[in-house]
Amino acid sequence: MSENAIAMERTRPNIDLTDHAVTLVIVCLVGLVMNTVGPAIPLADGFVGMVVIYLITMVGLLLTRFAPFYLPSVAWISLVGILATLPWTPGSEWIVEQAKSVNFLALATPALAYAGFAIAKKEIEVAKHSGWKLALVACLVFLGTYAGSVLVAELILRLQGA
Amino acid sequence: MNALRGQLELWRLHLAVIVLGAIAELIGIQKIPLGIGAILLLPLLYAFVMAALMNPNVMPKFGKFIRQKEVAAASPLIVIAIMPFIAKFGTTIGPAIETIIAAGPALLLQELGNLGTIVLAFPLAVWGLKMGREAIGATFSIAREPNLAIIADRYTLKSPEGTGVMGVYVIGTLFGTFIFAILASLFASADIFDPRALAMACGIGSGSMMAACTGALTEVIPSMKDEILALAGASNLLTYATGLYAGLFIALPIVEKLYNATAGKNDIATANKKEA
Structure with a gap:
């Protein structure tokens, strides 16, 4: 998928x-x-x-x-x-x-x-097998990527005064 | 018309999508108020959950109407179903071209903000959870297809690094839309950031992540709907262009060096002990 x-x-x-x-x-x-x-x-x-x-x-x-x-x-x-x-x-x-x-x-x-x-079956298996540790890491990956982009964009927009 | 016959044979799948989709649309956008803000539930989330509940791999007991044949056919259909969505986003970028150009520097540089995953996720994975080399694959990127390709190419997907990236990939596939809807709702209702910055950051992931993210944003800030869609769409297009290279030449080398300089030393020490 x-x-x-x-x-x-x-x-x-x-x-x-x-x-x-x-x-x-x-x-x-x-x-x-x-x-x-x-x-x-x-x-x-x-x-x-x-x-x-x-x-x-x-x-x-x-x-x-x-x-x-x-x-x-x-x-x-x-x-x-x-x-x-x-x-x-x-x-x-x-x-x-x-x-x-x-x-x-x-x-x-x-x-x-x-x-x-x-x-697919395989995806369910991977999710189960990876366990809570990878799930937790994944959440921080998404948060970090999103927040990082927001912060850089915010900073540049302010510097531009736009 | 073999193609048409092929699709008509999948009538169960298309019918189920129409029925579940229509139910999801009728429920509409729902707001769950929280202390600091509100979380938005979008029709696309209900559609995904209801479809998953009818999926024989998720709920073996309900696997009567939708069979493995439909499951196999559904995967390539996601790619096709997202195409009109991407076209629609394109049509929001054109009229807003001046906004896009004005935000150009921010739009380009926010791609580097994606490295924020290393800042947040890497320390947790390596020091908090004591993960091994899985941490490299898991934390260097948002783990969409181009990033899978990078790890597959360099380590293969069966390596520990491959396990890491696959784990985050699958979690993103299963829960990414939820996570992005929640992130965007909370960031937007915190009312600290420029909505344009929040919109650009919506473009970092897959099409459905962008849908959930912009859906939540436009609901909180309806007055800026056109601008939000245009900036998110432009950022997403840019991610297609730069994502692979940023991952390959910047993010992965950084994570590898960090790992080797910290946790990797322990790995070598343990390996030496075993040999001795």
């Missing part, structure tokens, strides 16, 4: 684009249900927004597959999303407006549900 698994591969993975295109339709439809149920965004608005998000994702995947240099798919998708919504990009205002009809937390809900279903 690894959402960054693609990033781990050093060489370009051979993405099956048709397979991804179909699976993404299903995932986006599931996301659309969440978007309508939770944040109560009108279905028609959410639908157009989701089509925009789908297209951004697919362009990102096309680039992952065919760009002259390799970047992980999440990086390409993110870059396409950024480029499509930069103030200087023609039509960006419309894209931004549509994307606003998609709630980011509603998109995360199905991803985490899949993650819950994906827990």
Whole structure:
């Protein structure tokens, strides 16, 4: 269960684009249900927004597959999303407006549900085997990484006086 | 359309995700007040817990509807399901590009703040809990996939260092979203830090950690929602770019030197005694 698994591969993975295109339709439809149920965004608005998000994702995947240099798919998708919504990009205002009809937390809900279903026997075993010591260390790893980033960012922002 | 047929054969999985997800969305965001602040519970957390409870590996008795076939299929689906989420985050960065550029130096340098794990976790692991070389793998990073790759490459995952990084990886996978939701809730309600700093720090981990972290932040500080999403998204993108190198060239060498200079000496002494 690894959402960054693609990033781990050093060489370009051979993405099956048709397979991804179909699976993404299903995932986006599931996301659309969440978007309508939770944040109560009108279905028609959410639908157009989701089509925009789908297209951004697919362009990102096309680039992952065919760009002259390799970047992980999440990086390409993110870059396409950024480029499509930069103030200087023609039509960006419309894209931004549509994307606003998609709630980011509603998109995360199905991803985490899949993650819950994906827990493997081995992961349960590792968690049990590692015991409370590693669990405690892990909590401090997360706290330390988060707090360290907050402190450095805070310091620089204050120095900048921004 | 083989791909479509393949997905339709997984109807149990997708149906279960829709039902559990919808229930989670209906419960909505809940606040648990604590003395110093409040902890936020997000729909994505309920969705994960409910799905885990239907997972035959977690609850063998309930493994009727979801079978091992669905479990195996769910893993690659996480990667796909997170893609629209990443695209959505991208669309929040573009319009905020001026905010991002203004925060550029902080955004870049906060990546170094990730070394905070060494400051906090390493002493506890080595001196507090008397861990061996597991401590190296466990404390040098937040243990997401690129960091697993570093340890796998250098020590293999079966080594003590590999055990350490795998342990933190699995705990992060199982509880990372909870830990990040709690961290962000507490930091935000403490009201000491610049929300922009809290947002940038949300980007240090995986996509779902970022979701939990920004979800909690935007709930506490709704007036800055757009800025928070943009900065967290930009920081996360940066982590993809720099995470591997920072881990490989900075964090891991530091932890190795620290270990060899402290606990490692005892290891050598014990080894010598055994030989003698």
